[in-house]
Amino acid sequence: MTVHDPIDVEVIRKDFPLLTRTVHDRPIVYLDSASSSLQPRQVLAAMDHYYETTHANVHRGVYATAEGATELYEGARRKVGRFIGAPDPKREIVFTKNATEALNLVANSWGRSNLAKGDVVVLTEMEHHANLVPWLMLAESIGLSLRYLPIDGQGRLDLSDLDRIVDGAKVVALSAMSNVLGTINPVPTIAEAAHRAGAVVVVDGAQSVPHLPTNVTTLGADFLAFSAHKMEGPTGIGVLWGRAELLAAMPPFLGGGGMILDVSLEGFTPAEPPWRFEAGTPPIAEAVGLAAAVDYLTGVGMEHIVAHERLITTYAIEALHERLGPDCTIFGPPPGGDRGGVLSLAYRDVHAHDLAQVLDQFGVCVRPGHHCAKPLMRKLGVTATARASIGLYNDERDIDTLIEGLNHVGTVFG
Amino acid sequence: MPGLEDLYREIILDHYRSPRNRGELPSPPAHRVEGFNPLCGDEVVVSLDVADGQLRDIKLAGSGCSISQSSGSLMSAAVKGKPIDEVRELIRVFKTMMSVHEASLGDDRTTGAEDSPAEPEPVDVSKLGELAALQGVVKFPVRIKCATLSWNALTQGLDELASA
Incomplete structure (x- = not known):
């Protein structure tokens, strides 16, 4: 059965200048979007245009370009807020450096003012270090009790003991989609249980926001963190969304210019959120680029992106099984509604670095390593995997080249 | 353009x-050192039996890619039973x-001017025997850390023993 692909990849690919380059005399096959996506020329043009016509510092000058820059920056905030269904886009979107900084902000600002020795924080076994190490650091500093939702044999969260695990918890922090397994977690179900237990729900959306339609209310999140550079935007900017009343009660994270109402030699009064959490000159051009990326994704349609990426993911999993058989292991759930386009691969017993090295000769970009999820890798019983991840610009030919490369691995390592 | 055959030489694959x-x-009496490559998660455990200025025995455990594992294996074969002076010279x-200049090596006698590390001395590959097969790794800069993982652990182990 042929399923209609709502995306014309040929048209999409023309928007991405990097896809025109060659690697080792072969067309580049970019399968590393879970690490960082490519940027369409619309995003690059928006940033150039900002620098060429409107650049000034924000929230400071009264001259025309300064006002223009401020409007672009605040406009980006509102646009990003609407993109994820924030009830109050103007006040609930904090720009950070990346998703990692956003999660550190929650752990430090909310965590330090709301958690005390012995309080329970629930995480999952599949967390990226970005949603693990900040909590471990806080646990080391104030003495938290950490619990983990386990994963089952197919790389899904095992929720059979959910109510008991979240019982008494102050925080439940989890990834909406695994950066190793591609598992799309049932955040609404977990958030409901967490809220019943009185916990605050922190969602790492670094992998989900770029690939799935997102609405913070239906997700059941109290905080949501994500990065621009994984959603066709630039590096250097990330987002923390937080419920307005939570942000309002939180102390600043970093101190400096832009985050105060008043300062004397004796003390300071912080500004209102979101500015309270944006010390120093923010990433203005990057915010402009992120807004352009949101326009781009919205223009293509998040529903279309989901449908297209699911087609390619299903094709990839089936083709890898059919053409490579037992030589190739794919970690994570089988194709389906909870299966995102992140494919962690093993080929025979060849190390992930060697796989990636051979694939590079075919122009194929995959990421070898532990993917900043060492506890999960230990659970899977591997030190590294080669991860091929799918974006809206990938098609079946990319997967075919991946498989051609993997076959050559067999030739080299015999 | 460097090809895969520069990297995956037959000796390396062997x-x-x-x-x-x-x-x-068994440690003790052997000295045990762990090396990690946080980038890729490769790890190596080097056990050293040093006595009377001689590396009497060496064993390697751990896991990693073909370059880190073969480099460790080649290293162990090259240094086992050698006087420490010779081992140090081989490391150098x-x-x-590998074009890696590390102050931690300590006995890098060839570096004259402190702030002009630009030109590495020509290497007498004949001193290296089978290890010369790893020469091609230099063309793949990301993999140099794989090749030097066990060597760094060995250096660390010898340094620890020397200062004990």
């Missing part, structure tokens, strides 16, 4: 498939081949 001196020595020549 040492990867059949690593020499695999395992661990190997690291020079």
Whole structure:
């Protein structure tokens, strides 16, 4: 059965200048979007245009370009807020450096003012270090009790003991989609249980926001963190969304210019959120680029992106099984509604670095390593995997080249 | 353009498939050092039996890619039973081949001017024997850390023993 692909990849690919380059005399096959996506020329043009016509510092000058820059920056905030269904886009979107900084902000600002020795924080076994190490650091500093939702044999969260695990918890922090397994977690179900237990729900959306339609209310999140550079935007900017009343009660994270109402030699009064959490000159051009990326994704349609990426993911999993058989292991759930386009691969017993090295000769970009999820890798019983991840610009030919490369691995390592 | 054949030489694949001196020595009395490559998660455990200025025995454990594993295996075969002076010299020549200049090596006699590390000395590959097969790794800069993982652990182990 042929399923209609709502995306014309040929048209999409023309928007991405990097896809025109060659690697080792072969067309580049970019399968590393879970690490960082490519940027369409619309995003690059928006940033150039900002620098060429409107650049000034924000929230400071009264001259025309300064006002223009401020409007672009605040406009980006509102646009990003609407993109994820924030009830109050103007006040609930904090720009950070990346998703990692956003999660550190929650752990430090909310965590330090709301958690005390012995309080329970629930995480999952599949967390990226970005949603693990900040909590471990806080646990080391104030003495938290950490619990983990386990994963089952197919790389899904095992929720059979959910109510008991979240019982008494102050925080439940989890990834909406695994950066190793591609598992799309049932955040609404977990958030409901967490809220019943009185916990605050922190969602790492670094992998989900770029690939799935997102609405913070239906997700059941109290905080949501994500990065621009994984959603066709630039590096250097990330987002923390937080419920307005939570942000309002939180102390600043970093101190400096832009985050105060008043300062004397004796003390300071912080500004209102979101500015309270944006010390120093923010990433203005990057915010402009992120807004352009949101326009781009919205223009293509998040529903279309989901449908297209699911087609390619299903094709990839089936083709890898059919053409490579037992030589190739794919970690994570089988194709389906909870299966995102992140494919962690093993080929025979060849190390992930060697796989990636051979694939590079075919122009194929995959990421070898532990993917900043060492506890999960230990659970899977591997030190590294080669991860091929799918974006809206990938098609079946990319997967075919991946498989051609993997076959050559067999030739080299015999 | 460097090709895969520059990297995956037959000797390298052989040492990867059949690593020499695999395992661990009882510690103590052997000295045990761990090396990590946080980038890729590769790890190596080097056990050293040093007495009377001689590296009497060496074993390697751990897991990693073909380059890190074969480099460790080749290293163990090259240094086992050698006087420490010779081992140090071999480390120096190997690291020079890898273009890695590390102050921690301590006995890098060739570096004249402190702030002009630009030109590495030409390496006398004949001193290296089978290890010369790893020369091609230099063309793949990301993999140099794989090749030097066990060498750094060995250096650390010798330094610890010397200062004990």
